[in-house]
Amino acid sequence: MPNPSNWNAEFVYQTACKLAITALDEQQKLTTEIKPDHSIVTQADKLVESMAIEALSDKAKNISVIGEETIKELSEAELASAIKHDCYIIDPIDGTVPYASLTPLWGISIGFAKAGYISEGCIILPGTYEAIITKDGQSYYAKGAGKLPEFDELKPISSDLRDNCDHPSRVLVINQLTAKTKTITGLSRGVTTYYSIVFPYIYLALGRMAGIYASLNVWDAAAGMAILRNLGFYAGFSNGDSVSYKLSEDFDFSTYKKGQVRSKNVMVYAKDKAFSDDFVKCIN
Known part of the structure; x- marks a missing residue:
């Protein structure tokens, strides 16, 4: 790095x-x-x-x-x-x-x-x-x-707070686009949605949420990506790839003139990849 x-x-x-x-x-x-x-x-x-x-x-x-x-x-x-x-x-x-x-x-x-x-x-x-x-x-x-x-x-x-993310009370956070276009089945925990990503980023870092599943612009994602990485969280995409933390690889800048620089796939944050995979398989 x-x-x-x-x-x-x-x-x-x-x-x-x-x-x-x-x-x-x-x-x-x-x-x-x-x-x-x-x-x-x-x-x-x-x-x-x-x-x-x-x-x-x-x-x-x-x-x-x-x-x-x-x-x-x-x-x-x-x-x-x-x-x-x-x-x-x-x-x-x-x-x-x-x-x-x-x-x-x-x-x-x-x-x-x-x-x-x-x-x-x-x-x-x-x-x-x-x-x-x-x-x-x-x-x-x-x-x-x-x-x-x-x-x-x-x-x-403390990175140990990450272990609290699997408590049954912890919810998965999805963004508005996911809430409007996807179906969630077979998930054993609650789901919530925000009009911002800053709250989920902080509360996931503190072990108060289970994970995040969201399509994000680069300005939504950048700060939280660095914060969670320091704490050992897994960051990946819904297609199974891991995040590279490289701007040109993780985000599509071709539409920047339209005010959009979306992640190249839906981003998933969780305590580890196994948790991430569990979330992805429940969202269709």
Whole structure:
């Protein structure tokens, strides 16, 4: 794995917290638009992403930002450079529907790829004062009391929590597309769906969910992929292949001008491959 030398965890965390404050402020004066794919975008999505680009990109160091709201503006050469060198991968507000509904099930996701290899991630949940981030090969988590935690309050997550994922109370998380188009049969545990992936990523990392089965865009997936990998979780596709963590291999960038960079197959996260295979065989 390439050395993530341009990932400064504390700086990224402080940046994410500033973005969260802006998003919360903007939530009180909400305006929404409908994108061509019928999804919702708010003024906050655009503002938060522009702030992230300003804070994180560095042309002198070949550090780019790939963001949900601005990727369509990149030229092919700019996108190729971002994938070749270092880039942050931003979802300014993951869960725009709950955000626009003034419910707390949304968050800010910042992933990082070193020379095209997904290596780091940070997720902030402003509505529940939770945060998770990678640093030095580990994943750290904390829940604040009435506010987001300070950076030094984040503590390493034990990989042993992964063993809790097979408890009968743990549910499988599917995304909205799966819920609308697939049939689930023979699964012995509960199933739930979210309008965001940030909550399932954090709660799977903490051993509070059984797994995730979802078709994801790269800005949905990047941060969580790095966070879960540090904890020993299996990440693969519904066709049985394992995730490579390489942007160009795991995601289809051919449709980026349409604002879509989907995983090349449905992504599956679980404590191990056997669990992943069990989930896949129940979804048709």
